[in-house]
Amino acid sequence: MHIPDGLIPPSVCISGYALTGGMTWYALREIKKDSNPQANIPKASLLTAAFFVSSLIHIPIPPTSIHLILNGMMGAILGYYAFLAIPIGLFFQAVMFNHGGISTLGINTVIMGLPAIAAYHLFRLRDKVPRNRQFWTKVLAFASGAFALLLSATLFAAIAISTISPDLDAAQERNAIYLSLVSYGIQAIIEGAVTVMLIAFLEKVKPELLNI
């Protein structure tokens, strides 16, 4: 779900960098409000590495396989650090595996990062639930995992398809976006399910990890 170099017009690349710059500034401002932001840097860094490696694990869906995106999970665990962790992960992918690209790093960060922040706020709603917290944690975990992926997929498909060529007519664009969203819909369900399992696991084993 990464836009490669050369595919989209430069105006979109530059807008992506501008949006990422603004969002990074906002994320850094939010992070500085922590009581000890410095202490969270090693935690966020190692979890960035762990998420990066986890996203390389393939899940078989015969006749093919998918890899997890986990941006919703990153948002739920890392909060605003996720918006710093995502460009780092994307930079590693661009440099190490040539997935995505350097000129499209900004727009890819927007595609992955904004849904992660949305997922963070969605998951935090569990703190406001008066009762039946365990049930609502599962519901919100599923919603953040699935919603973040669907939002990323929508942004990706809309940006890639609508900017690839000005000669492509609107009806074709719409059909292509809907078609791509059907396949991502299946992945969103899997991503949501894995997020529920992961949150349930972490709540049992290391609950403080959910409160960075």
Place this chain on the structure above:
Amino acid sequence: MKLAIDRYAYLDSPIHHWQQNYKIVGLIGLIFSFAFINNLILLPIIIIITGIIFFLSRLPFSYLVSRLRYPGWFILAVVFLLPFMVGETVLFQWGELTLKLEGCQTAAVIVVRFFCILTISLVLFGTAPFLSSIKGLRSLGLPQVIVDMTLLAYRYLEEVGDMVNSMEIAIKLRGFDKHRFKYRNLQVLARLIGSLLVRSYERSTRIYQAMILRGYGYKIPGKKRVKKLLINPENYQDLLATVLILSIAISLLGLDLFLTIR
């Protein structure tokens, strides 16, 4: 998981000798100018420029091919339909299938831009150790928090990768068949990722304590932490190379603009 990024970072070539922070400025400028190209007539020029830079870097051609394989298939899959869907000028018709000129041109522009940008990126990050690239980005004003996170994530990436490899071997030895899709398998994989997160988190606590003991976050009064990009007689060759590349980049932008409005 072996990180192969530094494999050719220590070769002896003019590009390897080019100081990384200057190289970042020059080649990123060139990458963005390539992204602006829309005229077919400029495509051979950017291929030649890319070819010269790649040749000067002395990186093996097989390395480029190996790095192009996966993203190359992806881009081909994306542009494959363009010649049949975009445009009005018919080049060839076979039943319902119509090959159109404008679609072919758009596909050619995308593929060439992609190939050239990817090659320049490979030269940029493949001709210096990854740590030099991070230091270069820091000297260009990347926020300290992001630099620290990038360095730490990079430092532990390989170890976390090894950790996940040994966990995968362990579950396989206990009879886990990862090639089958079922709820139970998904649960095992989620727990594997969860264990990885817990282990990384626990390790990060120890790392933070070790960093504090070594003075992390302590600023010496009056001393600047970051060495900024300086211009002095020692690096005028690096500066010259950057100015040359940026001039080429600006000329390409000007040419593309001229050809578009002509």
